[in-house]
Amino acid sequence: MLIIPGNIPSSTSGYTIENALMLDGSSDYLTLVPATSSRDNWTFGTWLKRSKLGTTQQIWDSQRLTAAYGNDGIWFNSSDKLEWEIQAVGGSVIGELITTQVFRDTSAWMHVLWSYNSTAAVADRMRLWVNFVEVTAFDTDT
Numbered sequence: 748m749l750i751i752p753g754n755i756p757s758s759t760s761g762y763t764i765e766n767a768l769m770l771d772g773s774s775d776y777l778t779l780v781p782a783t784s785s786r787d788n789w790t791f792g793t794w795l796k797r798s799k800l801g802t803t804q805q806i807w808d809s810q811r812l813t814a815a816y817g818n819d820g821i822w823f824n825s826s827d828k829l830e831w832e833i834q835a836v837g838g839s840v841i842g843e844l845i846t847t848q849v850f851r852d853t854s855a856w857m858h859v860l861w862s863y864n865s866t867a868a869v870a871d872r873m874r875l876w877v878n879f880v881e882v883t884a885f886d887t888d889t
Contacts, residue, residue: 792860792876797853800827806859821861827851828886831861831875842873845887850877 770776791807798804808820818838821831827849833842842863850857860876875882 787865788863790860790862792858794856794858796856797823797850800851800853801825821859823850829859829875829877829882830887831873833863833873840889843887843889844873844875844882844885846875846882847884847886848877848882 768777793806795806803825804823806821806823808818808822810818819833821829824830824845829844829846829848829850831842831844832840835841858876858878860879862874864872864874
């Protein structure tokens, strides 16, 4: 779990949320190097609040450190849908989900959790939850 100490302004509306972090999208990022290099089974979740609509907004991106892996990421696409992609070495897509649901509420916080399990049945390898409800309807489900 990531905890950012202190009181950080979390919006331009003038209020502060303790232990929150606001990234404006210019060149901000957090870095985590996992204790293990395995990407076979993992889960990641976060609370977030949309700030712009109709533009791609990266939530999480995994850049490869060695040639053994491709890049993975999850983002809101320009159609305001959640898109999650897992790549093999060289950039070929080995898994992709794009929701049918659009996410256009800029006033509410939402919880997004995604889980990858390479040993599960193919239909269960990539799973996504929004506000603690599993998303099962996708425009793209590869």
